[in-house]
Amino acid sequence: xxxxxxxxxxxxxxxxxxxxxxxxxxxxxxxxxxxxxxxxxxxxxxxxxxxxxxxxxxxxxxxxxxxxxxxxxxxxxxxxxxxxxxxxxxxxxxxxxxxxxxxxxxxxxxxxxxxxxxxxxxxxxxxxxxxxxxxxxxxxxxxxxxxxxxxxxxxxxxxxxxxxxxxxxxxxxxxxxxxxxxxxxxxxxxxxxxxxxxxxxxxxxxxxxxxxxxxxxx
Amino acid sequence: xxxxxxxxxxxxxxxxxxxxxxxxxxxxxxxxxxxxxxxxxxxxxxxxxxxxxxxxxxxxxxxxxxxxxxxxxxxxxxxxxxxxxxxxxxxxxxxxxxxxxxxxxxxxxxxxxxxxxxxxxxxxxxxxxxxxxxxxxxxxxxxxxxxxxxxxxxxxxxxxxxxxxxxxxxxxxxxxxxxxxxxxxxxxxxxxxxxxxxxxxxxxxxxxxxxxxxxxxxxxxxxxxxxxxxxxxxxxxxxxxxxxxxxxxxxxxxxxxxxxxxxxxxxxxxxxxxxxxxx
Ligand code: SF4
Ligand code: SF4
Ligand code: SF4
Ligand code: SF4
Numbered sequence: 001x002x003x004x005x006x007x008x009x010x011x012x013x014x015x016x017x018x019x020x021x022x023x024x025x026x027x028x029x030x031x032x033x034x035x036x037x038x039x040x041x042x043x044x045x046x047x048x049x050x051x052x053x054x055x056x057x058x059x060x061x062x063x064x065x066x067x068x069x070x071x072x073x074x075x076x077x078x079x080x081x082x083x084x085x086x087x088x089x090x091x092x093x094x095x096x097x098x099x100x101x102x103x104x105x106x107x108x109x110x111x112x113x114x115x116x117x118x119x120x121x122x123x124x125x126x127x128x129x130x131x132x133x134x135x136x137x138x139x140x141x142x143x144x145x146x147x148x149x150x151x152x153x154x155x156x157x158x159x160x161x162x163x164x165x166x167x168x169x170x171x172x173x174x175x176x177x178x179x180x181x182x183x184x185x186x187x188x189x190x191x192x193x194x195x196x197x198x199x200x201x202x203x204x205x206x207x208x209x210x211x212x213x214x215x216x217x218x
Numbered sequence: 219x220x221x222x223x224x225x226x227x228x229x230x231x232x233x234x235x236x237x238x239x240x241x242x243x244x245x246x247x248x249x250x251x252x253x254x255x256x257x258x259x260x261x262x263x264x265x266x267x268x269x270x271x272x273x274x275x276x277x278x279x280x281x282x283x284x285x286x287x288x289x290x291x292x293x294x295x296x297x298x299x300x301x302x303x304x305x306x307x308x309x310x311x312x313x314x315x316x317x318x319x320x321x322x323x324x325x326x327x328x329x330x331x332x333x334x335x336x337x338x339x340x341x342x343x344x345x346x347x348x349x350x351x352x353x354x355x356x357x358x359x360x361x362x363x364x365x366x367x368x369x370x371x372x373x374x375x376x377x378x379x380x381x382x383x384x385x386x387x388x389x390x391x392x393x394x395x396x397x398x399x400x401x402x403x404x405x406x407x408x409x410x411x412x413x414x415x416x417x418x419x420x421x422x423x424x425x426x427x428x429x430x431x432x433x434x435x436x437x438x439x440x441x442x443x444x445x446x447x448x449x450x451x452x453x454x455x456x457x458x459x460x461x462x463x464x465x466x467x468x469x470x471x472x473x474x475x476x477x478x479x480x481x482x483x484x485x486x487x488x489x490x491x492x493x494x495x496x497x
Contacts, residue, residue: 021349025357033361036372053292059367060290063283063298064377065269066385070255081388082378088388089268089371089381113269113277114287115295 036087043085046092047129047187047206049077050100051109051121055208061116064089071111074101095189095204100129102157102188125158130187131210132163132180136201142176143168143201152178152202155194163191178202182210229486237479244320252384267321267380268371269301277301282355282419283377286362286370306423312477314424318410318417319450319478323383324376327394328410331401332450344405346412348453348474355415375409376416407450411474424473431470431477432493433458439489445481455481459489469497 042048042055049068052058068091069077076098080086091108093100102124109117121127132152134140141149142165156163162185165176178191180202189204232239251263252270264271269279279301287294309317318325361369371377375393382390397409410417433439436459445459446452454472461468482490 021353025353028354029357029361029364032357032369032372033365036361036365036367036369056366057292060287060362060365061292061294063268063279063287063368064371064381065265065279066381067265067269067271069385070261070264079381079385081386081390082382082393083389087367087372088390089377111271113279113295113297113301114284114292115298116292119295 042087042092042206042208044205044209045094046080046086047095047100047189047204049091049093049108049117050102050106050124050127050129050186051112051117051119052129053116053118055206058116059087059090061114062090063114063116065113066091067111067113068108068117071107073103073107074098076100077108093189095192096200097193099189099193100127100186101190102127102186125184125186127186127188128207130189130204130206131182131185132187132189132191132202132204133210134178134180134201135203136197136199137177139197139199140178140195140201141197142178145173145175148176149196150176150178151194151196152191155190157188157190158184158186162186234483237483241320241478242326245323245326248321249323249380249383252380256384266377266384268377269298276304278305281306281423282416283368283371285419286359286368289359289362290366290368291363309420309423310427311429313427313429313475314420314422314473315417315476316424316429317420318414319476322376322416323379324394324397324414325410327379327398328401328407331398332407335402335406340403342403344408346405346408348412350412351415351418351421354413355418358415370415374416376414411450421473424475427473428494429477430493430495431458431475431479431481432491432497433468433470433489434491434493434497435487435489436461436468438487440487442486444484444486445490448480448484450478451475467497469493469495471495 048058053061064079066079069079076093077091078093080088080090080092082088086092104124106121106124109119109121137143141147150165153159153163153165162181164179166179168175168177187204187207191202192200192204195202252266254260254262255264262273267280268283269277271277277297277300279298281302284294284298284302358370373393375397378390379394382388401408405412439459445455449455451474454470454475457466458468458470
């Protein structure tokens with residue numbers, strides 16, 4: 001009788017302990033999960049390296065090793081520091097600071113051990129880091145007629161394909177508007193860096209925000 | 219950082235701190251090798267503890283991070299998988315938690331906290347279960363699977379500190395400071411011996427590993443307790459040093475042992491030495 005009681009007590013204690021463990025771990029998991037999710041909402045300024053797989057898969061694939069950062073000859077890429085708004089340890093670049101120079105041999109992709117930067121990207125012109133958008137039609141020198149500027153167009157490594165200066169006419173005024181062709185634009189950010197207005201009038205939106213046809217490199 | 223002041227004996231300062239110094243040298247050398255690149259442009263070791271390339275040829279990858287990546291649903295690249303296999307084989311040879319005491323930079327932080335705790339005689343310690351770290355490990359894998367992101371890397375103090383030193387610190391020092399303070403005032407050896415899921419993972423690897431601590435001269439033990447005081451996982455010593463039967467093995471088979479060798483250092487009777495798991 002007595003041993004039976006203590007048996008039951010032990011079992012109850014054991015079940016209680018299990019419930020306690022599972023309970024506390026679920027809470028921890030929930031906190032960690034929420035935090036991971038939230039810190040994975042990458043801001044618009046941060047562009048992923050060429051070949052980066054879809055943003056929602058990237059934070060599961062990238063081990064945050066920085067090998068892509070190390071092999072980028074232009075110091076374009078950075079690893080996000082804890083406390084910044086990019087998921088800690090993942091690579092990104094800020095186009096206005098240092099854009100991607102679209103290396104022909106794509107060393108960042110070659111360096112990636114996990115294929116978070118997909119080896120399916122073999123021609124840098126197929127890269128789809130984002131897409132440039134004329135965000136400041138009211139500040140662009142060419143559109144407003146302040147100057148015959150075409151700095152973005154000149155900066156583009158694949159000008160005439162990704163970006164053209166289109167002749168527009170409003171009333172009697174004729175001007176040239178930098179026009180991005182999303183299916184060719186890689187999102188390298190050379191145009192954003194090259195723009196001469198104080199705040200760039202043309203900016204690259206990361207692919208997950210631009211949401212144009214992103215199917216080219218599966 | 220000697221945790222206890224050993225009685226004056228014929229054993230010199232070197233003998234009493236040999237393994238500790240070797241360990242610190244190894245820990246700092248690994249960090250320094252990673253820093254040679256950014257500081258001096260010598261790229262012998264590139265990347266960080268998550269994944270690295272040695273001499274532009276051999277890739278190494280942390281198996282626990284890779285496991286979380288696999289759990290998240292990403293089929294990792296060949297290079298990462300090969301790299302993780304090499305790392306696993308290495309720790310199967312030298313002891314799973316050798317990662318903890320010979321490589322991990324947080325070990326320096328928690329050892330420092332423990333040293334200060336002893337100096338300040340902070341004896342209060344909130345009791346935590348040893349199994350907690352295993353549960354946190356399971357939780358990290360489950361969270362990776364559910365969120366599709368490598369969950370533990372959002373908070374892991376080890377890679378935060380090491381990546382911080384090699385690539386840029388940001389606010390990562392906050393997490394490192396939190397671990398230090400936790401070990402100092404909340405729980406004795408709280409982080410490494412109770413909470414860290416990375417240590418738990420390498421502990422599992424160590425269940426089958428070859429190189430072990432051994433107490434072959436256990437009959438010479440004078441019950442001074444020095445090894446228990448210095449050991450981060452003192453429970454591992456008991457079955458080897460104080461066996462129930464004389465025929466029981468003197469090899470420390472508990473995979474919580476980190477092969478740090480501090481017990482060799484502090485034991486004046488020279489009871490301990492490294493051996494294989496077969497004695
Ligand atoms: S393509 Fe070249 S410049 Fe662009 S991120 Fe990769 S390595 Fe850097
Ligand atoms: S090399 Fe690949 S895994 Fe490493 S940080 Fe860059 S994208 Fe991530
Ligand atoms: S981001 Fe700008 S420079 Fe780069 S391809 Fe697109 S239009 Fe050209
Ligand atoms: S038994 Fe010795 S080697 Fe193992 S953890 Fe303790 S002090 Fe370190």
